[in-house]
Amino acid sequence: MLSGCQIHRFLILHKELDADDGEMTRTRKVRRVVVEDKFADLITALYDGSSEQYTETEVTYEDGRKGKITATLEIRDAAVVEVKQRVAAE
Numbered sequence: 282m283l284s285g286c287q288i289h290r291f292l293i294l295h296k297e298l299d300a301d302d303g304e305m306t307r308t309r310k311v312r313r314v315v316v317e318d319k320f321a322d323l324i325t326a327l328y329d330g331s332s333e334q335y336t337e338t339e340v341t342y343e344d345g346r347k348g349k350i351t352a353t354l355e356i357r358d359a360a361v362v363e364v365k366q367r368v369a370a371e
Contacts, residue, residue, distance in 0.1 A: 302339075
């Protein structure tokens, strides 16, 4: 029952989430809608069985300049632990 709540696949992003890029608020809360839109290709790759995904992301530097980061990210499978359910003695 709990195995459905566990992480099955993951990847490590090629950049930190940043308030200057609109991905977080200044109080470090994740703007989930922005992250979902910006990293849609990576989210799709997590669920379609891909082993890696190429991505391009626009970044804003502290001085206001804009740049682009490109990377091919590896998607890994996580070990899922089967939890046996205990039956209460009657």
